[in-house]
Amino acid sequence: MAKVMVLARIFPSEIGVDLNKVLESIKEKLPIEIKINDYKEEPIAFGLKALKVQFLMPEDFEGGTTVIENLASEINEVSQVEILMVSRI
Template sequence: MAKVLVVASVYPSSTDINLDELVEKIKEKLPENYEITRYDKVPIAFGLNALKLYILIPEESEGGTSKLEELLQGVEGVEEIEIEAVHRVSSY
């Protein structure tokens, strides 16, 4: 079964937020068939860093990335998210 790799930028609400802890909070909110395969910390400006998340979701996810976007927005400490890319992968 194919999966979809979603690349999302997550911007924290403050420079004081620990990004590793934020990733753990996000992992707790994701359904069991969603998986963060990798994440990077990306410097933005003036000490603010964003997270670039690489998330595998089922191909047949209803609504595409809408559910993922809602989940990410609902995590405490997340100010804004941006879906950068969506790729279909046959195996990972």
């Protein structure tokens, strides 16, 4: 079964949010089939940093990237989730 790599940018609700806690919250909510492959903090502007997260998931996963967007958006410290790229691997 093929997998897809999903690259997402996750914006915190405000400057100073602990992005490691946000990442841990995302990990706890992820379905077993979706894994975090890589992540990094990305400076945006005026001290605001976002998380850039690379997810791996089955190609035929029901709900697709909407699952990632919805579960990350449920976290109080997250203001916005942006899917940057989806690629079959």
